[in-house]
Amino acid sequence: MKQFIAFVKKEFIHIWRDRQTLLILLGMPIVQIVIFGFALTNEVKNAKIAILDQSKDAATASLITELASSRYFEIEKELSSYQQIETEFHKGKIKMAVVLPSRFQEDLLHFNKASVQLIADASDPNVANTLTNYATAIIMDYQKRITQDRQLPYTIHTEMRMLYNPQQKGAFNFVPGVMAMVLLLVCTMMTAITIVKEKEMGTMEIMLVSPMKPIMVVVAKAFPYLVLSLVNITSILLLSRFVLGVPINGSLFLLVVESILFTMVSLSLGLLVSTSAESQQTAMFISLVALLLPTIMLSGFMFPLENMPLPLRVVSNLIPAKWYYNIVKSVMIKGLPFQAVWKETLILAGMMVFLLVLAIRKFKIRLS
Amino acid sequence: MEKIITAHKLTKRFGDFTAVNQISFAIQKGEIFGFLGANGAGKTTAMRMLCGLSMPSSGEATVAGFDIYRENEKIKRSIGYMSQKFSLYDDLTVKENMRFYGGIYGMTDTFIRDKTASILEQLHLEKEGDKLVGSLPLGWKQKLAFSVAIFHDPPIVFLDEPTGGVDPVTRREFWSMIYQASAAGITIFVTTHYMDEAEYCNRVSIMVDGRIEALDTPAQLKQTYQAKSMDGVFLKLARKATRAAD
Structure with a gap:
């Protein structure tokens, strides 16, 4: 023990x-x-859009x-002709154009039907999707408001609840990811490097x-x-709790x-890396x-695993x-108890035992 | 005299290659034993087997009376070792290095403190005790490394080419430290390829192609091979080598 x-x-x-x-080592998790939390996010805020209003009614x-x-949209420009849409997209400033056809209100009141065209820049498909979804939702809201006094013959009312993350904050997803990344980086890389360093310097022999x-x-x-x-x-938990507002719902x-x-x-x-690497660079x-x-x-943190081909999922x-x-x-995030994660825990424990046994067997007690 | 290291037909093979081929010798307690050979002759491999860093392929050996196969742990407590590569930590101070090595040998705090003080005094490095080892000149580091190798007062110390890259003055000082240690009863097993250093040894063995070709006092060897210096003896023997240096 004294030696230790x-x-x-x-x-x-x-x-x-x-x-x-x-x-x-200590700053990396904070910076990440x-x-x-503040720079890399999938949420779209204040996207610039253009409006082509051919009706100009109430x-x-x-x-x-x-x-x-x-808070999602900011109107960059009011257009006056269809041709301008293309030009605006070419300038690259707007992400979406909303086209309101002529006689919009008339159609709506007399035929109970009007259409809105959303044209999005799909060179970034995710952003395009998000923006059209937001816009659709806003339009649906508007429609609901003006029809509330009238009873439609059939309606399916969808009610959505976003469980565990009602505000759909990106932080709920990446905080667990950053934790995995930081721990892996600090532990794996630093352990490998520090052991290989002793080998390189010749002090491992002395030991x-x-x-x-x-x-x-x-x-x-x-x-x-x-x-x-x-x-x-x-530090990660403190930052995510008090700066990003990610709750710790389960047992700390x-x-x-x-x-x-x-x-x-x-x-x-x-440790396993250190047994097979001969220099710090290799490690x-x-x-x-x-x-x-x-x-x-492949951890599911950046890219959803469900969409990957079978071999990658395996x-x-x-x-x-x-x-x-x-x-x-x-x-x-979900605040689940141990019973919900025992399988994952068992897998991790199994991996640890396997890796440790392998590493110790490979670690040369006698150097040759 | 008590035999402190013995080897009998000690052999190490790596695949088809026989690095050390049936070497036998016995070393007396307190002796300074020079282990000579060209690069690639097998001296480092032989030494590593005795230290427990390498498993012999066949043959027997004892170190401090312990068997190298079965009593490895007891051997480890009885030997000091200084490797070719310089083995103190540059980012630790002189005192921290000593505390560390004393610590891994399980020495008590009092022992470590007293020993550190006496070593620093002996080397006239009292002022440098709290300096980082990396800031010291190579010669001092080497002397410190030797002091650290015998920090725990082992009966035997193995030195693997301890004076590589050091100037002649420092080498002389280094050897006077070896003599002091020897006078204190420590057996010294030293590999070198400086032939003038071979003259300082009580007895030397010369390895050629994995075998011990000659083993005697420097004076006797010079007589046998009719050479004026150990250089001459070594050249006569090493010329027989067929193995390329690595």
């Missing part, structure tokens, strides 16, 4: 003296949360006011000649990163325990390319972050 403490002390000195890396005027007063058990060497090297990860988890204790489990999986992965490269990229792409099951991401979403 001496070793861990030394590891902390290494980390403490390397201020740049320390700053990156802030960037994801109905179109109030519809335009509805659109303009929503293996000493009475210190190899397994203790490994645990002592990984331990400080477990502590750093806990600091990171804390469960969330922390699951995070520690995922941290251990990542540490084991780092970094493997961690980034072979681990971080699939994590970002592969995604091998990505530890996928399971952790699900767990965090369930516990933190």
Whole structure:
């Protein structure tokens, strides 16, 4: 135990003296949360649109006011001819054009039917979709208001409730994702690098000649990163709770325990990388390319897994972050108890045992 | 005299390649034993087997009376080791390095404090105790590395080419430290390819192509091979080598 403490002390000195890396390690989660929270978002706000109002009556005027007063749209230009629409899209400023045909109010009152054309710039299909959805919703609202005194023969009334995230904030999705990414990065990459560094410097030999058990060497090297990860988890949770307003609906204790489990999986992965990498660069490269990229792409955090072809969905099951991401979403956002995530927990625990056994077997006790 | 290291037909094969081929020798307690050979002759491999860093393919050996197959852990407590690569941490201070190495050998805090003070005094580095090792000149680092290798007072210390890249003055000082350690009863097992250093040893063995070709006192070797210096002895023997240096 004394040996272990001496070793861990030394590891902390290494980390403490390397201020740049320390700053990156502790600052990264904060920067990521802030960037994801305020800059990168799927929500569309204040999209510029153009209006071609060929009717210019009371109905179109109030519809335009509805659109303009929503926080999603900002009317960039009032057009006077159909040809102008193309020109405006070419300029690239507007994302959508709304065309209100002539005699809009008359049609509406006399024939009970009028049409509105929405023309969106689908070079970014997601934005186009979102904008037309918003616009449709606003128009439906308007219609509902003017028809409320009249009884339509048949109506299907859809009522939507957005569970767990009523305001549909992007933060609810990316906070769990950022947690998975940061923990993986800190634990896997840093553990791999720090162990390979000792190999490179020749100090690993000294350690293996000493009475210190190899397994203790490994645990002592990984331990400080477990502590750093806990600091990171804390700062991410505090930021998302108090700055982004993401609630922690489930048990905080469960969330922390699951995070520690995922941290251990990542540490084991780092250990495995360190046994096969001979230089720090290789260790970094493997961690980034072979681990971080699939994590970002296949954990379900950036791209929905449901839409992927079967082979990719199968592969995604091998990505530890996928399971952790699900767990965090369930516990933190949905507020579910352990019973809801025991399967994921078991899978992560299994992965940890498997990786750890593999890594320790590969870790050369006698160097050759 | 008590034999502290023995090897009998110790062999290490890597696939078809026999790095160390049936070497046998015995080293007395307190001896300075020079382990010589050209690059690639197998001396580092032989030393690593004795330290427990490498598993022998066949043969027997004991270190400090312990069997290298079965009593690895006991051997580890009885030896110090200084590797070719310089083995102190540059981003730790001199004192922190000593505290660390003392710590992993399970020394008590009092022992570590007293020992650190006495080493710093001996090396006249009292003022440098709190400086980062990375800021010290190479010669000092090497002397410190040796002090750290014998920090826990082991009966045996293995030195793997400890003086590579050091100027002649520092090498002389380094060897005077080795003599002091030897006088204190520590057995020194040292590999080198500086032939003038071979003269400082009590006995030397010369490895060629994985075998020990000669083993005797420097004086006796010079006589046997009719050479004026160890350089001459070494050249005569090394010329037999068929193996390319790595």
